[in-house]
Amino acid sequence: MARPSSRQRLLKAARELFVRQGIAQTTTRQIADLAGVHEVTLFRHFGSKQGLLLAVFAELGVFSGVADLPLPADPTTFQSAELQAILLRYVQTCFQALADNPELVRSLVGEAGSYSEEHRRALRAGFLQAQEQLYNYLKQIPSPDLQAIDSERLHAAAGTLHLMILGAALLAVTAGLPCSNTDQPSSNPADKGMSCPSVPALLQACVELWMAALTGMKQAYSPP
Template identity: 40%
Template structure:
């Protein structure tokens, strides 16, 4: 079968990416791009307006994040996760050093749309890094995984820009990676010394892989019933955790302007938890594990919000009207879940509500890519959820076969 011929637009974007990678954006002319793509400049300008408009399309359409995702998937489980991450990202970026240097070094002269597009790519790259580090189950005293990811990407991208601009400050790439790992190791040793801990084996402590343990429908129903008896705020909390799959930290940060309800939808706007996190919108599901909890306009959350005064902006509050922090929400949850006992002998956790939400959406046909957008988790983080959803689907199929009359 003959290869599908690329459209003129696709050829222009592909040619631009190749030339930007080889020469940088400033040194590349629209004439060169047009010639490489086999079109005239008029066609290029008609479709993209200018070289900056073309660069914007390249930023939005280049498969950089997909390549990053695939590359990181291959090194999950490495003995030295920081070194493996650095090597992987450097290998990707060194394929287009001039493009990286141009994008970062010349961003101040770029239109705001281009800077925003670049910022979105960097934020998504940070999200991929967070997913990789969490999949490796790494911990570092005094820093969140998000902060580690941000620092790592800053150092690695900075190294590439310096190397492309002036030859760099290191004799070779391996020296940089060795010192990168040593930097984290020494800081870790200092933290451990301060806290009086003697057992130190690596810059990051690798924890056992956390299993996905979603909750059965009867347990979820029991939690809803208990929460409803305890009060409208408790009922709203359980509804939000199972209906939108947000974390306790995100629930604590919710304010009434973040909640939008109409006849056709009920949405929450979740703010990023740090500078590198992306704001996202999440729908609140009415149907949860086979049971319906009201309508978009009338449900446990909207009913709870109606009881609050206009001066109160936080969704979950103390008796004096002050916002409930994460610890307070955890106390509410613990009181609700006290009567549930899982197979391990401990009560259900708020994180299991999020896991249950993820699995239910996957079982109903949602793609991993869309779940990543809604949950704020990377595709790497969601891989265990995909396996669990397939496992449940296989179990359901096996049970259905067993129940058929022969």
Template identity: 40%
Template sequence: MQAELTSPTRQRLLDAAFRVCSEQGIHGATTREIADVAGVNEVTLFRHFGNKEKLIAALFEHVLANLTESLNITEVDAHDLERDIFRYALRYHEMLTANEALIRTILGEAKRHPEQARQVMCEAGRSLRERLIDYLRAAQNAGSVREDVDLGPALDAFTGMLLAGMLRRTSFKSYIDYSADEYLHTVVDLFLRGIAATPSPDKPLSKAQSA
């Protein structure tokens, strides 16, 4: 049984489910089409997962694990607030862009699968969020971030801008006259101006360089 849980066939089925759900939506995806894309028959799919609901649950767990891994930053912080926050923003942006199709699917079907959607959209970034909160709390103690800033809502607003930017750019690319890099720098600039202990209104923050 354990071998089946980690078998190449199971992985092919999960990869196929990812592809089909990204293209057709979770509700529109069928077990027959997923099995066809995986190159197996439908009976094999049911042997591994039982039914479509269990397959989708396994898919969400699989996606959650992959997103969590992609957001795992192992580099040591530079202790330069702007430089470090930009690096976090860049990593988050790369994760969103790489998983755009499935993220759109999850957002579109959040009412149908609320718990799974919450897990993917919230739990995947939990470790990164906790690391950022610890980082900013240390910056508060050092006096570079305002003591009255509630870090949780501030970070949610920050990542919300990054998500909105990805959705806008991929939906209306021909109507946007600025680059993704310019957008990231603007988001970081606005965020830092909002939390900085001593903002300088007459001197714009310099652009951070990606680490």
């Protein structure tokens, strides 16, 4: 079996160290040493620790499926329900990429207050790139609801959908949301009488609310 490339080893080492000791406390030298390469190799592949951090999250597949989203085969028969079904699959895929890596998500959130400005800029750039990609996809959809919304608000709507995904994932990995409707309810007396939505139900609700908000935007901002 061929040995993993230096890039693959660096990604694996970075992910392991980010989980074990935190993103802020991990140095490029430590990552390079664990990967068995020179530190200059890390900079050649990723430019900086921040570039490596973004590459680690990109490898998880979070927000990376926009390019694979289908466009309507026949725009003349397009229905909003078709877009809702497409976006629900996208939301579920993005969510699963985060939920499958709970330790990394907890590390990212738990030490957010100690990030350098470079880390913040890198994460912000990654989020904005995903927002731009989803916005460009939505612009191609022949939906009256979408076409009636100006670009600034549609751009914001794309970011809002991603925020919903992130929120659901954070709840799942920190609060232990049930993965299905058949999961047992909490045995904690403090939770008595409280309904805890399952992950599938929460994601479905997110997409339905998002679609309803688009309709509201169309009605609010369409010219009389």
